[in-house]
Amino acid sequence: MTVADVITAVLLPAGAVFCLLGALGLLRFPDVVSRLHAAAKAQTLGLMLILVGTAVQMPLRYAPVLLLVVLFQLLTAPITSQIVGRTAYRVQVLDRGALFRDELADRLARDGTPVDERPPREDADR
Template sequence: MNALNTARDAVTAVLLPAGAAFCLLGALGLLRFPDTGSRLHAAAKAQTLGLLLVLVGTAVQMPLRHAPVLLLVALFQLLTAPVTSQIIGRAAYRAQALDHRLLLRDELAERLEREGTPAYGQEREADEEDEGR
């Protein structure tokens, strides 16, 4: 039983600081990255991984009856982080808060073009043309 406690403590001693480090790196990315797209990656990826590592490290030490609560927290994070990032990214794109030069491929502009909706930067041009008439 003593070896089991030592193994649990060792796993926890690795997972909790690793999770905290990922959370810290995600927070630094939010402060340091230049545009919204890069910041979304820092927030969604690093923060989610950091939280999951902290939850697993905590689950190792907790009684089994607390596992469903920790599992619900993990599932909620895994379901909401991508959706939130998508919504924020789309809003930043529409508000022209993204540095378009940093995009390797603008798939949203291609999709909007197929649908006949104005894409990045085209809303202003259309508005300026309408005002000039």
């Protein structure tokens, strides 16, 4: 067994475990913010580990393609999480009382578009 085989044998299952844990987090976590962390962080790390484990076994000419996939994932996952989190905040499915600091409420009030202080919906957990 070569060093490349050992690296691949470690990184591919580790990446698969992170992807599995991210998927379980999406199913099991109780609120939007927790689910965003599972979707963005665990899935991104899992994909990166799998791609690095794959890159070790591939010819060097394929490295730029794998690097582009990693960069695309690193750019899109935080942006998507930001949009989903802000949408959850605005439609009030986010428990604002659980936030340590609510910077978005101050910014929206300064911009003239405050969020209504309606109580959260009953089906917010679903």
